[in-house]
Amino acid sequence: MREVSEATIRRLPVYHHYLLKTKEMGIAAISSTQIASDLNLTPIQVRKDLEATGLKGKPKVGYAVSDLLGAIETFLEWNKINPAILIGAGHLGYAILGYQGFEHYGLKIAAAFDNDFAKIGKLIHGKPIYSIDSMEKYIREHKTEVGILTVPASSAQELADIMISAGIKAIWSFAPARITTSAKDVIIQHENLASSLAVLFKNINKKSL
Amino acid sequence: MREVSEATIRRLPVYHHYLLKTKEMGIAAISSTQIASDLNLTPIQVRKDLEATGLKGKPKVGYAVSDLLGAIETFLEWNKINPAILIGAGHLGYAILGYQGFEHYGLKIAAAFDNDFAKIGKLIHGKPIYSIDSMEKYIREHKTEVGILTVPASSAQELADIMISAGIKAIWSFAPARITTSAKDVIIQHENLASSLAVLFKNINKKSL
Structure with a gap:
């Protein structure tokens, strides 16, 4: 093909x-x-x-x-549902947990993880929030392969390393940091708002020439 | 060029x-x-x-x-700062208002607008939140040309129409809806999470072939 x-x-x-x-x-x-x-x-x-x-x-x-x-x-294989977890239930994490329609696009967020005791044990948009300390065990037990990372830049790499060592095969990262891994079979996709902004401004400036 | x-x-x-x-x-x-x-x-x-x-x-x-x-x-003309407003101070709006580094990429969010009385008049990440009813006047007075839309799909088009009629020339939309306009001099850029997901899953499936 x-x-x-x-x-x-x-x-x-x-x-x-x-x-x-x-x-x-x-x-x-x-x-x-x-x-x-x-x-x-x-x-x-x-x-x-x-x-x-x-x-x-x-x-x-x-x-x-x-x-x-x-x-x-x-x-696009939208009929195949990929279970995922979300790491970091801050504002962006909340917004993504509440995003209507991911399941139409092949993604089902099964659980979220955070280090804030005020959130752990609660449900956000119907998804359970667990302690970040239980993430590794969860990934191993559920054989979860997709992780969404919505944490600050400072903890992104460390958490990605734990996720990958536990078995995660694809990380969709919204953290404003570039994550790297030596694991050849892991895909890391950075969602980069600076890239979108660059396209927007280039289009604005093109128009005003 | x-x-x-x-x-x-x-x-x-x-x-x-x-x-x-x-x-x-x-x-x-x-x-x-x-x-x-x-x-x-x-x-x-x-x-x-x-x-x-x-x-x-x-x-x-x-x-x-x-x-x-x-x-x-x-x-990328990052030395040129484009003032912008943000519409919709929900979780995604909060996350974007708190995003470190937009000013390095040529974007300065000057104010945000919402319809929630609990938020109006407050500061979020140092940015003032005004009533959505005052948005049109603000755009005209400040000659703001860039608007970031973080509202639900149901109100996205209506708000975009008001923004454009008041003078906005570029809309960066995170709303899960496709906004259209007949104005030829207006740029609408949709931030589409489904598109990013499609790329991620295609890469996963390519790998596992």
Whole structure:
């Protein structure tokens, strides 16, 4: 199979969201030109992105909206649920625990861990908060492979090391620090707000030239 | 000037963060091969990305770390501070108000707006929280052009419309909804966690093939 670019993968959930709205409006088929116009992309880009799912639009008809929704879901494997834990129930952790819709995107946060006694033992958005000291044991017992890190920069690397030694295979980090590991089979994805800001400002400055 | 890709722009703050640490360690020059190895990229990719800043590495010496830091800062215009407001002081809003370092990346959040009387009139991380009813007037008086939207999906479009009619030119939206506008001179950038998750899971599945 052809390698699909990260940019295309990032856009597929955006198409999916848009197509859901389209379907809700009772529209059964849609052209790449229409999608491109509504999402501020070029029709060529849209056709190329959607080809990654294996589906092609038909001339003069476009894409069947339901088929395209299904093809995106299959391609992104949203039917497969990955259990995860969240480390750090601060404001960002709360916001992520309360984020509606992760389960539609293949992620189920099963538990959260924190070192604040005021939070330990409570439920936040229906998820139990456990002591950070029990994290390692939890990961081993539940064979959890995905961890979301929402802690301050100062403790990010230390906690990541413990997570990885206990068996975590993928870390989605929101901590403003760059985490590294020598483990070759572990994926670390940094959510970097500075990167998003850089894109935003470049677009603002491009516009004002 | 050659068009610089969004992927390159997203990576430049990552290089910057890495180079700051390098500089702190007392290292004056670094090769693209070393950068690539530490950041899990290819040397060709690194050289191509850094060329966007106008700086080229020297054979056998590499890049002067301080020069490269300066070139990235200039390219991303981090010296220019864009004042912004934040709409919605919920958990995500709190987390963003408390995010250390936005001012290094050209963003200064001057004020936040919310509809919760318990928050209005207070300071969060040193930023004043005003009533959402006063947002329109504030934007007009301060000629604010950048707005960060951290509200529920249900009120995102309505608030974006008010922001744009008052003069906002760029919206950075964290709301789980797709905002649209007919205003051609307004940039809307959606921060989409589903997109990040899609990339993470694709990388996990690629690894396990």
